[in-house]
Amino acid sequence: MRKGKKTALELIQKSLQQIETSLDALQQRMTEVPKAASEDEASEWTLAAEQNISLIRHRGLEEIRRAVETMIPMLQDARVGRLAKRLAELYFRAATAEEFLNSLVDDLIEETASERAAVVLLGEQPGEAEVVSIRNFKTRALDAAEHTLSRTLLKKVFASGQSLLLADASADPELWKEKSIHMRLGCALVAPIKVDDTMLGAIYLENNSATAVYTEADRHFLEEIGKIIAVYLEVTHRLDRAIRARDEALQEADSARRFPEIIGRSPKLRKVLQIVEQVADSPATVLIEGESGTGKELIARALHRRSSRASKPLVVLNCAAVPETLVESELFGHEKGAFTGAHERKIGRFELAHGGTIFLDEVGELALPVQAKLLRVLQTQEFERLGGTKTIKVDVRVIAATSRNLKQMVEEGAFLEALYYRLNVIPIQLPPLRERKEDIALLAHFFLNKFLGDAASGVRFDREALLALERYDFPGNIRELENLIQRVALLRSGDVITVDDLPDYIVGKQRRIIDLEKNPFRHYLQSVPESHQDLQRRRAAILRIAQDHIDELENQMIEKYLQMTGGNIAEAARLSGLHRSMFYRKRRAPRNPEASS
DSSP, X not given: OOTTOOOHHHHHHHHHHHHHHHHHHHHHHHHTSOTTOOHHHHHHHHHHHHHHHHHIIIIIIHHHHHHHHHHHHHXXXXXXXXXXXXXXXXXXXXXXXXXXXXXXXXXXXXXXTOSEEEEEEEOSSTTOEEEEEEEETXXXXXXXXXXXXXXXXXXXXXXXXXXXXXXXXXXOGGGTTSHHHHTTOOEEEEEEEEETTEEEEEEEEEESSXXXXXXXHHHHHHHHHHHHHHHHHHHHHHHHHHHHHHHHHHHHHHHHHHOTTSOOOOHHHHHHHHHHHHHTTOOSOEEEEOOTTSXXXXXXXXXXXXSTTTTSXXXXXXXXGSOHHHHHHHHHOBOTTSSTTOOXXXXXXXXXXXXSEEEEETGGGSOHHHHHHHHHHHHHSEEEOBTOOOEEEOOOEEEEEESSOHHHHHHTTSSOHHHHHHHTTEEEEOOOGGGOGGGHHHHHHHHHHHHHGGGGGGOEEOHHHHHHHXXXXXXXXXXXXXXXXXXXHHHOSSSEEOGGGSOHHHHOTTOOOOOOTTOTTHHHHSSOOSSHHHHHHHHHHHHHHHHHHHXXXXXXXXXXXXXXXXXXXXXXXXXXXXXXXHHHHHHHOOSOGGGOO
């Protein structure tokens, strides 16, 4: 502050002192008016008094008015600052967002003489909003019957992004049809909660006992509080996302440890593995449904391996690969002479699986008579060999799989309804590979290692080739990808597998993929996502490309400093500013780390 310049408060104090002095002088002069003064003398005294009063009004009071006007913004800032301090304390003390917002609306009610306050956030769907906190002047939460807020006011604020002050609700014809009017809404004040131009929600205040309760100062105050709440919600949202990302990463790493034989990290696959973990040790029958080549037998083996039956046999039968006339014998066995060619007794798969698990792949291919006998086994755990009379009792857990729609087959009369419900105790739906795009690169590297063995250490896919694989739908699923990688591994033109090494039906003759170095994300940014699933797929791909760039930069930097220091890791770490663990980790990194996911 410049020397000699007075503050608004000092100006007010000085003006009040001058007014007080002038009034004292005026009062003294009034006592000096002679009692026997003539009319002219009295008029002269009256005129002098009026001049003094005018001087007080136009000088003293005007000075005070101007000084008060200059103080209003400071008072507003102090008001906002006071509540901001309170919110900062709440941020660290409140255990939940609900507790934080409830305390906020309680403070707003007290600060603005409101009878009710609420925080309303926009919903995920257009036209939806969620009342996340609503309280009244008794500082209690309101039940559903009391949640009626003016939708018209909220819509206006959401649409405009501007605050709205309604002095008298009864005078607004737009509100006459609203329930809030019939509940005696007097006046209201609504301010947006937004970050830049992104609308998050609104703060809603109302008073039902009086009109014109809120002022422009209240509007400004609530707008500033709305900005503070927007920051809180944005930070909370980012924190939640970070926690979710951490939990997903931990879950993914844990899944990789628990299921090293299953390759993939897509959300749909993780959901399947979670079910496997939960039901593995249960004796309940499991029905695995999924397209051909999605890995149904792999899931069945994972269920058996993690059950208490793991030390007992897992017997596998592909029902579609056995002639219809022999399926019953394969399942339940036969006695010598049971049919032409039955020269000796045969033990069936159910007997062989006693104490363990039987996996019936493509169970939908069984004929109806065999289905009926299988139903009896599921109900009683008993059967007779073909051509025999002795009842055999077994303890077997059944896992069935199918690439057909069994429910539709039931409706068509091709599959027994009772058997369907016996098998479908625990359903597991395996997603096709086209719904697991983020797993394609992992599987491709895994199969490359599988077919090349030690020779795979110097072979890799370039980014365009991986993009081409991810764009292809793989109607044959993982089995088709495995066969493709085997062919590519054997017929590749060099150590770097490019789109030229892929078949034309994968690349697409009319749609050859070009990886523009200036914008490697172009493919994922050139169109609007068709669905949430498509958005998630693109997000995963972009993050993967970004990580590849970061890894490449790290590798280049590490290689540069190792060359500079003649391979001295400690010196290279000191010069580069990187931790020496990065140098060791890069040197020890496996050639195909993605394969164990």
